[in-house]
Amino acid sequence: MSDADDDGEFYGTMLLAVACMTAISFALFLLKETVAGEVEANLVYDPNYETRVLERIRPVGIAALPPAEGLAAESAGSAEAVPQPVAEKLTGPQVYNQACFACHGAGIGGAPKLGDGPDWAPRLAQGREVINEHVLLGYTGEQGYMPPKGGRIDLSDEEILAGLEYMLEQLP
Numbered sequence: 389m390s391d392a393d394d395d396g397e398f399y400g401t402m403l404l405a406v407a408c409m410t411a412i413s414f415a416l417f418l419l420k421e422t423v424a425g426e427v428e429a430n431l432v433y434d435p436n437y438e439t440r441v442l443e444r445i446r447p448v449g450i451a452a453l454p455p456a457e458g459l460a461a462e463s464a465g466s467a468e469a470v471p472q473p474v475a476e477k478l479t480g481p482q483v484y485n486q487a488c489f490a491c492h493g494a495g496i497g498g499a500p501k502l503g504d505g506p507d508w509a510p511r512l513a514q515g516r517e518v519i520n521e522h523v524l525l526g527y528t529g530e531q532g533y534m535p536p537k538g539g540r541i542d543l544s545d546e547e548i549l550a551g552l553e554y555m556l557e558q559l560p
């Protein structure tokens with residue numbers, strides 16, 4: 389076989405490879421056009437899109453900070469600063485009704501029932517320290533799971549303990 393024949397064969401193979409790759413590229417291009425075209429055709433432009441997104445990612449609350457000096461000076465004279473109302477503390481019965489009654493009212497999930505002496509006797513025997521800790525931090529006992537602060541971690545320790553006090557006062 390001469391060198392010229394070798395070259396000819398090489399170019400032939402090369403040409404075939406390039407032709408194949410071009411064909412594949414073209415096929416992929418057509419596929420992309422079909423799929424993307426369909427997706428784009430289904431896209432609907434929503435003019436409220438931005439508003440909806442901003443609404444979804446809106447912070448749940450804003451910090452109530454005292455006005456900056458400049459702002460204070462600006463509004464001076466218009467009105468006296470109104471003192472912010474201090475969040476009122478819940479009373480024992482209120483805490484019980486809001487945070488504990490759901491389980492302890494009827495003894496749901498193994499919770500000791502309100503005013504049920506025998507239910508409470510072994511618990512009282514543990515001592516108040518243990519009980520307080522179980523109520524504030526939560527625990528899993530033999531009967532079931534008592535969530536920290538009955539799930540109301542937004543309430544202060546003081547409020548929760550007032551609720552507990554109320555529960556214990558109902559014992560015979």
Ligand code: HEC
Pocket residue numbers: 483484487488489490491492496497498499500511514518519522523527528529530531532533534535537538539548551552555
């Ligand atoms: C989701 C249900 C649920 C809520 C809400 C709940 N508890 Fe409980 N609590 C339980 C269960 C269940 C137990 C018993 C767990 C065990 O000993 O197995 C328990 C046990 C207790 C005990 C006994 C602790 C001990 O050491 O034996 C006290 C006291 C108590 N809860 C107080 C409260 C108070 C106060 C609240 C409200 C602030 C509250 N619980 C809200 C389910 C609840």
